[in-house]
Amino acid sequence: xxGITQSPKYLFRKEGQNVTLSCEQNLNHDAxxxxxxxxxxxxxxxxxxxxxxxxxxxxxxxxxxVSREKKESFPLTVTSAQKNPTAFYLCASKGGFNQPQHFxxxxxxxxx
Amino acid sequence: AQTVTQSQPEMSVQExxxxxxxxxxxxxxxxxxxxxxxxxxxxxxxxxxxxxxYKQQNxxxxxxxxxxxxxxxxFSLKISDSQLGDAAMYFCAYWGGATNKLIFGTGTLLAVxx
Numbered sequence: 001x002x003g004i005t006q007s008p009k010y011l012f013r014k015e016g017q018n019v020t021l022s023c024e025q026n027l028n029h030d031a032x033x034x035x036x037x038x039x040x041x042x043x044x045x046x047x048x049x050x051x052x053x054x055x056x057x058x059x060x061x062x063x064x065x066v067s068r069e070k071k072e073s074f075p076l077t078v079t080s081a082q083k084n085p086t087a088f089y090l091c092a093s094k095g096g097f098n099q100p101q102h103f104x105x106x107x108x109x110x111x112x
Numbered sequence: 113a114q115t116v117t118q119s120q121p122e123m124s125v126q127e128x129x130x131x132x133x134x135x136x137x138x139x140x141x142x143x144x145x146x147x148x149x150x151x152x153x154x155x156x157x158x159x160x161x162x163x164x165x166y167k168q169q170n171x172x173x174x175x176x177x178x179x180x181x182x183x184x185x186x187f188s189l190k191i192s193d194s195q196l197g198d199a200a201m202y203f204c205a206y207w208g209g210a211t212n213k214l215i216f217g218t219g220t221l222l223a224v225x226x
Contacts (some may be wrong), residue, residue, distance in 0.1 A: 033188060041219070043214075043216045103156065106155050106156070
């Protein structure tokens with residue numbers, strides 16, 4: 001079945017450590033997105049990519065980095081510069097302009 | 113800048129009854145899309161219904177329907193015959209060509225009472 005796969009489901013980060021969250025899609029979508037969700041809050045956009053080898057900062061990009069070397073993959077790295085990384089992270093992809101975003105099942109990141 | 117406002121942090125409905133969740137938005141664009149997403153305790157984001165701004169007819173998906181008032185910039189979600197499985201956080205979202213990103217409201221937590 002086509003869809004978006006995020007891994008791992010749970011991730012723990014030590015102080016000063018960089019961690020990478022994986023997002024893979026087989027929907028042949030050009031655009032991919034990373035969101036952060038804090039408890040009881042909505043989704044905030046971290047980074048997005050509309051095409052391979054190109055990406056743009058969202059509303060809260062500081063402390064995060066991404067790459068888009070393949071159409072299917074859009075990994076997110078949470079760097080040590082992100083001082084409050086504990087949150088739920090959702091990846092999404094989108095086909096054409098008038099199509100909705102499809103979401104993965106998310107990754108919960110916590111600090112050890 | 114485009115904004116989406118959900119003024120009801122929490123709502124409650126009896127099973128089999130009808131409930132309406134409110135959403136207002138602000139935009140200067142003429143071509144845009146509006147969505148309602150459901151997020152159950154599993155944290156998955158599930159698309160419930162979508163509305164194209166150029167369509168006057170309100171979208172309907174089984175028990176879910178919207179009341180789209182373009183001039184008032186209002187986009188409410190009506191859930192009929194509420195079921196226990198409808199209990200979730202509901203997010204209203206806006207997509208426009210100028211921003212090229214999905215803008216979410218803060219969500220409404222819906223409880224369904226048996």
